[in-house]
Amino acid sequence: MRFPTKTASNNEREEFNDIVQKNVKDCYQCLKCSSGCPLTAHMDYYPHQVMLLAKMGLFDQIFESKTLWVCASCLACSSRCPRDLEPAKIMEGFRTMILRDRDQGNVEILDTRKVPRQALIASMRKFRR
Amino acid sequence: MDVFKILITGVGIMLGYYPGCTVRAHQNDKFEQESLKILELLGVSVEELSEWECCGAIYPLTSDEYMPLLSSVRALKKTEEENKDGLLTLCSACYHVLKRVNNRMNQDEEAKKRVENYLEEEYEGTTKVYHLIEVLRDHVGYDQLKEQVIKPLEGEKIASYYGCLFLRPESELGLLDAENPTLMDEILESLGAETVNYPYRTDCCGAYHVSQQEDVSNNASQKIILAAKKAGATELVTACPLCKHNLEYCQKDLQEDEKITINYITNPIIRALGGNEQLKDLTNLAN
Numbered sequence: 001m002r003f004p005t006k007t008a009s010n011n012e013r014e015e016f017n018d019i020v021q022k023n024v025k026d027c028y029q030c031l032k033c034s035s036g037c038p039l040t041a042h043m044d045y046y047p048h049q050v051m052l053l054a055k056m057g058l059f060d061q062i063f064e065s066k067t068l069w070v071c072a073s074c075l076a077c078s079s080r081c082p083r084d085l086e087p088a089k090i091m092e093g094f095r096t097m098i099l100r101d102r103d104q105g106n107v108e109i110l111d112t113r114k115v116p117r118q119a120l121i122a123s124m125r126k127f128r129r
Numbered sequence: 130m131d132v133f134k135i136l137i138t139g140v141g142i143m144l145g146y147y148p149g150c151t152v153r154a155h156q157n158d159k160f161e162q163e164s165l166k167i168l169e170l171l172g173v174s175v176e177e178l179s180e181w182e183c184c185g186a187i188y189p190l191t192s193d194e195y196m197p198l199l200s201s202v203r204a205l206k207k208t209e210e211e212n213k214d215g216l217l218t219l220c221s222a223c224y225h226v227l228k229r230v231n232n233r234m235n236q237d238e239e240a241k242k243r244v245e246n247y248l249e250e251e252y253e254g255t256t257k258v259y260h261l262i263e264v265l266r267d268h269v270g271y272d273q274l275k276e277q278v279i280k281p282l283e284g285e286k287i288a289s290y291y292g293c294l295f296l297r298p299e300s301e302l303g304l305l306d307a308e309n310p311t312l313m314d315e316i317l318e319s320l321g322a323e324t325v326n327y328p329y330r331t332d333c334c335g336a337y338h339v340s341q342q343e344d345v346s347n348n349a350s351q352k353i354i355l356a357a358k359k360a361g362a363t364e365l366v367t368a369c370p371l372c373k374h375n376l377e378y379c380q381k382d383l384q385e386d387e388k389i390t391i392n393y394i395t396n397p398i399i400r401a402l403g404g405n406e407q408l409k410d411l412t413n414l415a416n
Contacts (some may be wrong), residue, residue: 022190038346038352040333042345054139070345074188074293074333092190107341115340118222118371121335122186125197 007057012097016059020093024054028081033077033087042069047077047087054090068095069107069127095126130301142268142407144259145213146177147204147221151370160370161394164219170277170323170402171269175217178207195243201230202244205256215257217264221294221369225302228258250399262312262368262394263304271319274411275383278391279403281321287397288325288362290353292372293333307331313366313394321402328351329359334375348390350379358389366394 008016035046040046044066045053053062062068071091078086107127109120152161168175182200189197205227208216218224234241234254245251245383265274291310299307306389310331314324335346354376357365367373399405 018193019191038329038349039335039345041348042342070338072333072336072338073187073344074336075297076293076331076333079297079299086133086190086276089190096191109341110343114374116151116370116374117154117183118149118186119222119337119340121150121183122222122371123340125185125187126337127341 008059008076012059013057015097016054018092020086020089021095022089023083024051024085024090026084027051027055027085030082032080032082036076036080038074038076039070039072042070045089047071050094051085051087054094060096062094063098067091068098070087071095073126099128142211142214143174143176144215144217144264145208145211145229146175147181147184147208147216147218147223148177149218149220150186151222152220153238158370158373158393159218160393160395163234163393163399166263166405167395167398167402168217168264171265171273173264173268176211176213178211178216178225180207184223184230186222186226188226188229193411195240195247198230198233198240198248199247201227201390202234202248203254205231205234205258206248206250206252208256209252215259217259217261219261219368220290221260221373224258224260225294230302231256231258260304260368262316266312271315274316275319278320278401280401282317282397282401283321284320285397286325286361286363287317287322288327288330288335288357288360288365289317289394290330290357290365290367290372290376292367293336294369296331313368316394317366317397320397322397322401325357325360325362327356327362329356334372334376335379336371337367339378340370346375347379347382348369350375351383354380354383355387355388358387362389364390364392364397366392366397368394393397 029048029052031048034040037047050062050067068091071088075088075089078088081087134403148161180249181204184201185197218227231254234252295302296305296307298311317324329352333349335349338346380388
């Protein structure tokens, strides 16, 4: 983790709070989210690290992280969080901020092969706009 | 004799049926036909909604988006209008989305107001959403199911994979214990099969990553397959079309002896109830 140069502006914090309606400062880093996450092998920041960055206001580092595009919202973290912070919702919040700001997400649809419609619809709605 | 059995098993509810996009599109999987056949045999009346549209496949986690709720509310409203006792889904994604949207309409005043304004009609959030396996447990019951078994699944070791969508969040879905679900195992046991306990059966299969980052979903799914195989399973059952696709697709990289058959939960039920051919005759008699 590089030493921070810039923390989130008030505007950004306000937008984030509107979307998730959670107080990330409640997180006490118990690591339950990261311990239960089935997809950590592909993440650069683990879920609890995203929570910590959010808590410190280092939004830019989260916006650049791969984690946002790996989380599949399976809610394992959300259902186990003792502070009811729903890390999956926090991830969705940051992802949505990127998607609303730019026009496109960070993922490309491979090819539509015989992937079930459910997968195509879900990934279009999660990762693109 | 068989006809008599069918007559006395009627459970007296009339459910609206919401097929969902994926189940309807994948007719070759026979999930829909098998489910409807099982329900007919067990005396649960089901009628497809006269109109429905895709539920959107994911529940919006963002608190300030209301448009993604509309299509689900329309289906829930339709169920109410057509005087059904509940809305039945087969796909766990549809179940997850419809049930959570219904909860949101009950609890979130702001969401209710905005959705109603947009649809220009009122919805009170009274529709109950059912999943196929929930109907088997709550309205049919294991005893009824056991009575109908013609060929018990003796000697089969079946692992059930639950996946994420109809387990979590437990506070909203409330169908199963999110950390230690047993519902599908109980159904399989009442069919006479031996069930297998293995780790990762509540973990995510990689979901929609299969359409953009294959390695993510393949790794997650392979972990599940290998764990089930190691625990001695000969077959793996699930209730989600996407889980089934992922678990099958990830096996392309596995050795021959590591592969395992993936079926919908309806497949072992149909087999225990006498197989497709026999059921065809039964349903004809019933009509």
